[in-house]
Amino acid sequence: MMTPPPGPLLPSAHPTPPVLSARGLTKTYDTTRALAELSLDIHAGESVAIMGPSGGGKTTLLHCLAGIITPDAGQVVLQHGHGATDVARLSDSARSALRRSTFGFVFQQGLLIPELTALENVAVALMLLGVDRAAAEHSAAQWLAALGLGGLEDRRLGQLSGGQAQRVAIARAQVSGAAVVFADEPTGALDSSTSAEVLDLLLESTTGTGRTLVVVTHDDDVARRCARTVRLRDGRIVSDSRHAGAAA
Numbered sequence: 001m002m003t004p005p006p007g008p009l010l011p012s013a014h015p016t017p018p019v020l021s022a023r024g025l026t027k028t029y030d031t032t033r034a035l036a037e038l039s040l041d042i043h044a045g046e047s048v049a050i051m052g053p054s055g056g057g058k059t060t061l062l063h064c065l066a067g068i069i070t071p072d073a074g075q076v077v078l079q080h081g082h083g084a085t086d087v088a089r090l091s092d093s094a095r096s097a098l099r100r101s102t103f104g105f106v107f108q109q110g111l112l113i114p115e116l117t118a119l120e121n122v123a124v125a126l127m128l129l130g131v132d133r134a135a136a137e138h139s140a141a142q143w144l145a146a147l148g149l150g151g152l153e154d155r156r157l158g159q160l161s162g163g164q165a166q167r168v169a170i171a172r173a174q175v176s177g178a179a180v181v182f183a184d185e186p187t188g189a190l191d192s193s194t195s196a197e198v199l200d201l202l203l204e205s206t207t208g209t210g211r212t213l214v215v216v217t218h219d220d221d222v223a224r225r226c227a228r229t230v231r232l233r234d235g236r237i238v239s240d241s242r243h244a245g246a247a248a
């Protein structure tokens with residue numbers, strides 16, 4: 001069967017312009033095709049759940065959208081600020097700079113530094129952008145307080161619960177004013193009530209302020225709370241639905 005060429009998607013009824021437009025994304029690892037000419041528009045202020053079976057390409061898509069890996073073919077156009085940037089064509093250093101300034105990440109492991117306190121873990125995201133320590137710590141303290149962690153600023157990660165540590169990760173992802181926050185199974189290790197609280201905070205602090213959330217999840221409860229669910233299988237989109245009554 002012939003595959004249609006990657007091209008413009010049908011006009012969308014969404015009220016805001018796309019902040020990210022992926023066209024014809026293809027990624028192959030050795031002999032495994034993780035993404036197969038995938039096209040997707042993500043709009044400013046949307047919450048999008050990426051779902052589908054294990055190995056379907058969810059994390060690979062998230063990493064391509066966020067400029068963590070480059071696709072073998074295709075484009076990821078970011079429309080933010082003054083113009084459009086093809087994330088997939090930037091140099092490594094330009095992509096790192098873009099990730100720090102424009103994107104936020106809530107991943108299960110890897111981004112928080114165990115030796116640092118909650119406050120330092122959040123402040124470091126701003127200090128990497130050149131903000132001085134005092135101003136960075138001031139903003140970090142405000143985010144921690146907004147996420148219910150006032151009084152815990154000086155705890156190291158090992159002295160926090162899983163849910164508290166995920167809130168630190170949310171604060172870190174938001175403190176630099178990220179236009180798009182990417183989360184990969186942000187509630188995967190949490191019990192269901194903590195998971196609901198963390199998800200509420202993640203939605204409020206992103207789409208609640210006009211920013212965009214893209215979340216990879218296996219959890220139907222998480223997907224139901226998002227405004228849109230995109231399902232992948234074998235590196236292709238098999239369904240894309242918007243739900244009434246969910247967050248933006």
Ligand SMILES: Nc1ncnc2c1ncn2[C@@H]1O[C@H](COP(=O)(O)OP(=O)(O)OP(=O)(O)O)[C@@H](O)[C@H]1O
Nearest residue numbers: 029030032033034053054055056057058059060061
């Ligand atoms: N670094 C890699 N090297 C080789 N193959 C890889 C690599 N990363 C992913 N893959 C393969 O690419 C396919 C898509 O992987 P991906 O992690 O994107 O899927 P996923 O939908 O996120 O899966 P899961 O739900 O299990 O996390 C899988 O078949 C996986 O084995």
